[in-house]
Amino acid sequence: MEKRIILVTGATDGIGRQTALALAREGCRVLVHTRTRDRGLPVMEALERDSGNPLLTLVVGDLNSMAGVRQLAGEVRARTGHLDVLINNAGVFMKDRVLTRDGFETTFAVNYLASFVLTGLLMDHLEAAPAGRVVNVSSMAHEGGRLDFDNFQGERRYDPFGAYALSKLANVMFTLELAERLRGTSVTANCLHPGVVATRLLRDGFGMGGVPVERSTDGLLHLALAPAMTGRTGGYYVRCKPLIPAALALEAGVRERFWEHTEELVGTFRNPDAAAPRARCSDR
Numbered sequence: 001m002e003k004r005i006i007l008v009t010g011a012t013d014g015i016g017r018q019t020a021l022a023l024a025r026e027g028c029r030v031l032v033h034t035r036t037r038d039r040g041l042p043v044m045e046a047l048e049r050d051s052g053n054p055l056l057t058l059v060v061g062d063l064n065s066m067a068g069v070r071q072l073a074g075e076v077r078a079r080t081g082h083l084d085v086l087i088n089n090a091g092v093f094m095k096d097r098v099l100t101r102d103g104f105e106t107t108f109a110v111n112y113l114a115s116f117v118l119t120g121l122l123m124d125h126l127e128a129a130p131a132g133r134v135v136n137v138s139s140m141a142h143e144g145g146r147l148d149f150d151n152f153q154g155e156r157r158y159d160p161f162g163a164y165a166l167s168k169l170a171n172v173m174f175t176l177e178l179a180e181r182l183r184g185t186s187v188t189a190n191c192l193h194p195g196v197v198a199t200r201l202l203r204d205g206f207g208m209g210g211v212p213v214e215r216s217t218d219g220l221l222h223l224a225l226a227p228a229m230t231g232r233t234g235g236y237y238v239r240c241k242p243l244i245p246a247a248l249a250l251e252a253g254v255r256e257r258f259w260e261h262t263e264e265l266v267g268t269f270r271n272p273d274a275a276a277p278r279a280r281c282s283d284r
Helices: 014-025 035-051 066-079 106-121 123-127 140-144 160-181 200-206 218-225 252-266
Strands: 004-007 027-035 059-060 085-089 135-136 188-193 233-239 242-245
Touching: 004 014, 014 027, 014 218, 027 035, 027 066, 035 059, 059 066, 066 106, 085 106, 085 218, 106 123, 106 160, 106 252, 135 160, 135 218, 140 160, 160 188, 160 233, 160 252, 188 218, 200 233, 218 233
Parallel strands: 004 027, 004 085, 027 059, 085 135, 135 188, 188 233
Antiparallel strands: 233 242
């Protein structure tokens, strides 16, 4: 397991930071994602000090924009020849409907679209690894997600809890559909609910606490590193235990339509548009 190359998005706070630390302590080469270099440098220095691992690399990209996602993918590609594990962890909870510079609702864009685009941009790097793994961080909140293609990004009405639940349902549907499309390759895709963890997102968004963040990484490390996960794909886990996700995520036709809708927004999975997204969310 030593020196596996692993990208953790959203690695400067909460579960992402704790996961980066745990992976560094396992001897992995961790790519520590940050929105800005100024924000990320002190975090990376602290991770190096606390883990004793000098193999950490800072990579930058603001997932609030598709240009930022492409910047992050470009930095990863410039610094590595392959990628063993991609952990799509970054997430937000927006109390108000705010559009990104690309015209997408922010919760949907950061929690889901960024992961879709980043994974596609790095797929050849994952395929170049002996057994690449995609790990998407979802939530038990996905069970409350609803698909309304006429109000997909809060165009007609915005509910912050509904938007968050939809983004987490999107993570699960993306994972299961990606796993199907990667059948027969060396790359696997799984997702998980890491537990109810006392993060800033949970406090600010839901007004509640949870288990300490130090206890949040066992499921992520299992999916990222465990030999038992070799070749296992298309699963939804609560920490380390496989469970059945929401029924909507299991409907192949729904997942396929959702994938096609995503590509209408950001371009095809393996070759997203080099310019701005071709379809925008209207501000109604």
